[in-house]
Amino acid sequence: MKQLFTVLVALLIGLCCQVPATAQSTATLRGTVADSLSGLPVAGVSVGLQGQPGGTATDALGQFRLSGLAPGTYSLRVGALGYRAQTVPVALAAGETRSFQLTTAATTLNLSEVTVSQPRDPNQSLAAISHIDQVLRPLNSAQDLLRLVPGLFIAQHAGGGKAEQIFLRGFDCDHGTDFAVSIDGLPVNMVSHAHGQGYADFHFVIPETVEQLKVYKGPYTARFGDFATAGAGEFTTKTRLDHSQVKLEVGQFDTRRALVMLDLLGQNHHLLSKRPESAYVAAEYYFTNSYFDAKQHFKRFNGIAKYTGQLSERTSLTLMGSHFTSNWDASGQIPERGVENGYISRYGSIDPSEGGRTGRTNASIVLTTALPHDAVLRQQAYYSKYDFSLFSNFTFFQRDSINGDEIEQTDDRHLFGYTATYDRDDQLGAHQLHSTLGVGTRNDFSNLGLYRAVQRRILGTTTQGRLFEQNINAYLDETLTLTDRLTVNAAVRADFFTFDFRGQLANEENGGALEPLRGRVSHARISPKLNLYYQLTPAVQLFARSGFGFHSNDARGVIRDANANVLPRAIGSEVGSTFKPVPSLVVNAALWSLHLQDELVYVGDEGVTESTGPTQRYGVDLALRYQLSRRVFLDGDFNYNHGRQIDAPENANYIPLAPTFTSIGGLTYKAPKGLSGSLRYRHIDSRPANDDGSIQARGYFLFDAVLSYTTPRFQIGATAENLLNVQWNQAQFATQTRLLSPVRESPEGVDELHFTPGTPFYAKLNASIFF
Incomplete structure (x- = not known):
């Protein structure tokens, strides 16, 4: 298998280095596509010839190219x-190169116009x-953004301020251990985090500013490295606003939200400016006491400013800055017996x-440049300042019958990063080759702490110290169109990690005395x-994908245990299809499997690493989108x-909390103005909560509804969960x-299901003004 990858990648590298050999008798079409309102380039637009297989898509600068065309008359689609x-009708002569500058206007959704091929990014099926x-x-919250990923479920268990627990493809990803999340190229997952490895707190994103989501399931895409085993989600914020907006929301449980989004340059600015550009700011304030007996006092503020502009015909610049802060009280997870015996309510x-409390400040600069020979260079530098303090009590009085088992986890972090990609389109005789070379580095500097506490008062230290973790990576991705129907995508990614921690760890065998925990370890992966795509018909695309991925261990776990599996490998494969049996129905189906070398989790609550050994998962994904009428x-x-643990006994080989069946769906009435509404459901079935299945996590089936009335000047709406x-x-x-109450339990305690209750009936009203 490895030899096949090596040979194929080497072959494609060799092909990429050859001089393109396009016959003199063929013609070329090239051009740009821009938004008709802002004048800014539009990426990802499908471009092809009517009635002909194949095609391409616009790049980051809105550019496209179709080469190797026989002379004749065509319709450019x-x-x-x-x-x-x-x-657009086009007549081409032998050896001719025609250029176009096209604009496209937004319109209402029509599934009959959806194409199932993805010529520029085939891995995004x-x-x-x-x-x-x-x-x-x-979309009403950052949580709703994560729910856009087909098959992804989330769970919140700390008053709304903590990152959600993520479930996808048979994984309990904890807070992001096996699902990579990014926004505008900024990594959301935190390595060697105070609470959990891969911690992905998405609450710093204002949902109304998000323009696009790209979903990648499985470890098949070279652009993603750490945590992208079950998959990855790339979110992108808007480059411009359609209008300025003020929005107010009120709901049960003292819930209030205010949103302001301001277009700083105006809708017609591009008509007066020499170069297209846009700029906007947005701010959000949210407060709720939530539905728990103890008020949660949850407060959150988000702000973002973004500028996008064309410095020249070949260069664009994007500047982004954002700030987020929140603080809250939490009721925590509760034992079933506490509710059953009446000690506490549900x-x-x-x-x-x-x-x-937590906060994050981000800054990013992106420079995209068109180079000769149909190449594009994209460079991004980013910085994040991150703060985190969390008080939790998961075992109540298991360890300390006097003070209780409350802990505090702290994270004071600086994150610096740089990424660059070089994209190039080549014509190799009759074959199109798209090459991407990417390099990057991520550097985390953090002060981490885990402390024993009571009523938020610190009693002692479990571990504390200074973290430095660096990831240097590079990848080569080649997509070669072998025929009008068959496309092969082969890639290889290299990651090099440095883990450095200088601190202290309490030795429980020595009365909790602090001892040095120091070290520096480097590992590579x-x-x-290898992915294959076959366009059976214009309405049916088949795919077969395979790849290696990994997730990293926490730096403290790596240094504490010299034999720790630092970068457990994931090996995944799938076959499937995206197809349209009728023009208004889009279907995606996949049969997949994934082997994980080590189900490795750093337990930040105790400062230890837990390993259950290798696991094997397989499953079926089915997604349908159908337009019943206009x-x-x-x-x-x-x-x-x-999914099962491979090395565990047959009667104790369940993967705790791994979902077995999930489903999300709904019926939506969508109008450009006037009345719109949606009735939605979500379901997850019961599944084992421990290795032997003696404790079951309970499934649920819920209905939610949304109703709105929209005019060009205002919108009013209601939401019911x-x-x-x-x-x-x-x-x-x-x-x-x-x-300890109402009956003092034995020191060993009770092993049973603990839970955070889900939202009861919850209604909200909202009103927006557009200007």
């Missing part, structure tokens, strides 16, 4: 979801599905002193990928997952805990 499709969801599904708390849409995601007021468990864990 240009289209993208959410933009009006158009055709869910592109059509994701684009449709972005238009149709209502929405009560054992230790109401839980909660925390090579990850090859304004009525039906969607559904159905995901079956089966959990319409049927179902009692359901959100986050769930099998945990051994000890209670």
